[in-house]
Amino acid sequence: xxxxxxxxxxxxxxxxxxxxxxxxxxxxxxxxxxxxxxxxxxxxxxxxxxxxxxxxxxxxxxxxxxxxxxxxxxxxxxxxxxxxxxxxxxxxxxxxxxxxxxxxxxxxxxxxxxxxxxxxxxxxxxxxxxxx
Numbered sequence: 289x290x291x292x293x294x295x296x297x298x299x300x301x302x303x304x305x306x307x308x309x310x311x312x313x314x315x316x317x318x319x320x321x322x323x324x325x326x327x328x329x330x331x332x333x334x335x336x337x338x339x340x341x342x343x344x345x346x347x348x349x350x351x352x353x354x355x356x357x358x359x360x361x362x363x364x365x366x367x368x369x370x371x372x373x374x375x376x377x378x379x380x381x382x383x384x385x386x387x388x389x390x391x392x393x394x395x396x397x398x399x400x401x402x403x404x405x406x407x408x409x410x411x412x413x414x415x416x417x418x419x420x
Contacts, residue, residue, distance in 0.1 A: 341412040342366065346401050347419040359400045361408070361415075362393035379407050 345363045350356065361379075364372060369389065376394045380387045383403045387396040396404055405415040 340414055343414045343416055344408055345418045346404055346408075346415050347417070348399050348401060349419075356397075357399045359396040359398065359404055360393055361396070361404060364392070375407070375411060378411075379404050382407050 342365045343363060344361055347360050347362075349358050349360050372389045372392075372394060376387050376389050376396070379394065379396050379400075383396055383398070383400040385397040385400060387394060389395075401417060405417075408415040
């Protein structure tokens, strides 16, 4: 230590006497670069939605929107508003467009029926294209 009571940080002087890792040993640990075996037991299963959560209708609408096209998804049974809003966010992200939840149905801007159907299938729904 220097006269001012400070410990030198450049490595000069007496070494520090407290080493929190000094009592640890590497016995039983794999060597660096060695592959670690998987723990015994059953393989973890990813949580999947129910196989069939019901039929939902996907339709393209332009009426009452000044000629603009909207993909409307309706026919949800047994899910609440929060889950519909979550599905709408997933669809908006997958399609790269905006959308909303109105009167119990989801509306996505533009003709995005195929992308919406893929999102619904991964969520466990059975999408059906309706209309012309």
